[in-house]
Amino acid sequence: MNKTILLHKRPQGKPSLENFKTVSEEVPTPKEGELLLKTVYVSVDPYLRGRMNDAKSYIPPFELNKPIQSGIIAEVVDSHLQDFKKGDFVSGMLAWKEFQTSTGKGLTKVDPKLAKLSSYLGILGMTGLTAYLGLTEIGKPKEGETLVVSGAAGAVGTVVGQIGKLLGCKVVGITGNDEKVKLLTSTFHFDHAINYKTTPDLKAAIKSSCPDGVDVYFDNVGGEISDAVLAHINKFARLPVCGAISLYNETEVPMGPRLQPILLTKSATMRGFIIGDFASKFPSATRQLAAWLNEGRLQSRETIAEGFDNIPQAFLDLFEGKNKGKMIVKVGE
Amino acid sequence: MNKTILLHKRPQGKPSLENFKTVSEEVPTPKEGELLLKTVYVSVDPYLRGRMNDAKSYIPPFELNKPIQSGIIAEVVDSHLQDFKKGDFVSGMLAWKEFQTSTGKGLTKVDPKLAKLSSYLGILGMTGLTAYLGLTEIGKPKEGETLVVSGAAGAVGTVVGQIGKLLGCKVVGITGNDEKVKLLTSTFHFDHAINYKTTPDLKAAIKSSCPDGVDVYFDNVGGEISDAVLAHINKFARLPVCGAISLYNETEVPMGPRLQPILLTKSATMRGFIIGDFASKFPSATRQLAAWLNEGRLQSRETIAEGFDNIPQAFLDLFEGKNKGKMIVKVGE
The missing domain is CATH 3.40.50.720 (NAD(P)-binding Rossmann-like Domain)
Structure with a gap:
């Protein structure tokens, strides 16, 4: 089965576990032109709080009873796409699901040999x-x-x-x-x-x-x-x-x-x-960050929570300042 | 005699005429290296309110029992300086006095043939x-x-x-x-x-x-x-x-x-x-404003109060929105 975390109720003020609901679905079968992805690391970030409100902002709000999305590192477990093969790792805005299909749109391949996978959600990703x-x-x-x-x-x-x-x-x-x-x-x-x-x-x-x-x-x-x-x-x-x-x-x-x-x-x-706002500068910025990281001039710090079921709690912990550095949930291997 | 307007009391909240005091002094005699200036037009501006407080800001506060200063157009009535002659008009940050001496520092000559004198306090001056x-x-x-x-x-x-x-x-x-x-x-x-x-x-x-x-x-x-x-x-x-x-x-x-x-x-x-903050751009900006003004593409609007004694009231009127365009006090001819 395939666990999925939905927005169950919109929070008033401080969010709690009651705002989320975990359901089980069948693992989807990728069609022609699709990938099947297995979630490995999930990023939880303070800005997601804004998307839980039903308010116009720079990105649309999450819909009720639909999966939450955030930055995710996933493994390609089945591919009907030329550019991706089984065993590749990708980074993208994906749903809080153990398994999901994708057309590959918005995904970036990441290399576990160049840096540890979780760093693509942190210092080499959006937060960096x-x-x-x-x-x-x-x-x-x-x-x-x-x-x-x-x-x-x-x-x-x-x-x-x-x-x-x-x-x-x-x-x-x-x-x-x-x-x-x-x-x-x-x-x-x-x-x-x-x-x-x-x-x-x-x-x-x-x-x-x-x-x-x-x-x-x-x-x-x-x-x-x-x-x-x-x-x-x-x-x-x-x-x-x-x-x-x-x-x-x-x-x-x-x-x-x-x-x-x-x-x-x-x-x-x-x-x-x-x-x-600065998308045109991502390539040069990523090169600079990777260079500093490889030279040991930049330290990456992560707080890693374990297990798919703990994604909502890890998100809530951000508002209590429980993380040091990037808060990430490790879901698979 | 030479009327001078001093800061008499610092205002609490809205300023009033009681914050000012007019005194009479002798007309000063310019020394070697000095000019004698006769005030013609006085600019009153909202930002002067900040200088009436005893608070650190981008310019020092006015001192108690010392003359208020603002942008002024004055006529040179006596000169012991090579660069200025009797009959010249100058613009500068000067004291609320009918007559005052100056070393010429910070003064700019203005030409009454190119534009009416008051416009050097308005559209061709600081506000423009x-x-x-x-x-x-x-x-x-x-x-x-x-x-x-x-x-x-x-x-x-x-x-x-x-x-x-x-x-x-x-x-x-x-x-x-x-x-x-x-x-x-x-x-x-x-x-x-x-x-x-x-x-x-x-x-x-x-x-x-x-x-x-x-x-x-x-x-x-x-x-x-x-x-x-x-x-x-x-x-x-x-x-x-x-x-x-x-x-x-x-x-x-x-x-x-x-x-x-x-x-x-x-x-x-x-x-x-x-x-x-933009001092290096004053020359080019002034040229552009003067060009638009001469082409009739920019209209200058002034509210002119009359008489040295009315300077404080004209300043107070700014906070009642009594001016249309630049508020200026005409003191002399």
Whole structure:
């Protein structure tokens, strides 16, 4: 049989296991021009929360009682397509199913000899590209500048901070527990890391870690953490807005201090993006990331959950900050 | 005698005449290397409100019991400097005094034969440059796009809208009375203008005026008007933040809906600026504005108050929206 995870109920506020439902279907038989894929690794990402709402956004919402989709690495187990053969591994936006057919559209072959398979969902996949392109195309960090990243121990944050260091910045990370603080300053060589949950005065902590002010703020979280960073931005600061995980589960429109006065006073630029905005730069960005990874100048960190049934829980754990680096579910071999 | 207007008390919230004090001094005698200047036209501008606070910003605050400064056109009445002679007219950041000396630093000679003197404070001065450079460098409007401008009947707004039309945009202005609505659509050829004070549902009015969404929002006001425009921005919208007059007199940090989610969903760019950020482009921008003005493709509109003693009241009138176009005080001949 073939397990499939559906969107069962739309969440109000924080999602829970009740929003998902696992059903069993028959394993499909690929037709002419189709592949049969077996899921190996599933990416769970904060942005999926937005697709669970019935709201217009940059991608359509998930439909009720239809499978959730996300980035998946799968193995080709049967092929009626010239370009793919049994035993190939592919990456693409696929359904949360153990087995599924595909026409091959939107799939990219990935090579398990060049890098471990899970890294194609992380540092060599969407999160690595998001970190690299958001930072370089919008943040435009210059040597000697100060870069602050929130959600610093997450999939994107860990890569942003490391690239900031490679580009000669002073890097300060904001994260939610002391173990992650240690990870950021040791494994990832951040200059400072701040635990926002235990720091009594976040503004003061940022001021103390960034005596020269903040030139680039790579924002993964939004909300009060970002307010505290904005209090210390320099003239001409650049603020890539990559995510707003602290706001995704709000049921009312979240309110906060208006930003126009500070952007005006500091001639600062705040720009939202999704990685598809930079699609033309994926090949060169992937080459750069792979080169740094092979040279050992970039560390990839993953939190791997095990088992198809645990995909929803792994997704929910993102909102509790339980992951270090990229959260991935290992489903098969 | 020589009247001078000082900052007497810092305003809390909305400023009033009590914040200013007029004193009389002797007319100074220029020394070697100095000019004696007689004030002719005084520019009053919303941004001066920020300098009345004792707060760090992009320019230092005015000092208590010292003269206010703003853009001024003055006549050289005595000169001990080679580059200036009696009868020349100059433009510069000068004190609210009938007469003052200057070393010539920061002064620009202006030619009353090329354009009327007051226009060097408006369409050929700081406000024209602000409109042109904010729009073209940040807004980057493309032919056929929709441009919305708030504070549309003000000094900057009237120029932004006209340039938008010259560049082939559909232009919608937001303003505060019906007379201004008419001015914008007749004299300045805006496609639509909205009176935000009488429109029962500003969001709906913007939606109706901008059926293809908003590509560029030139923001002079901030606050709830901007919230309504932001509800209709398109993917990749550009939002130059030029002013926030609706927030300048707030005594508490103004609160509003957080912007990160909408900037993220729309891959939109919000950027604050002051005109000094683009100083290297002043010569080419001034040439373009003067050319359009001479060709009759750009209309300059001014509200002129009369008399040195009326400078503070003219400034206060800005916050009541009493001006159409640039607010200027005529002091001498």
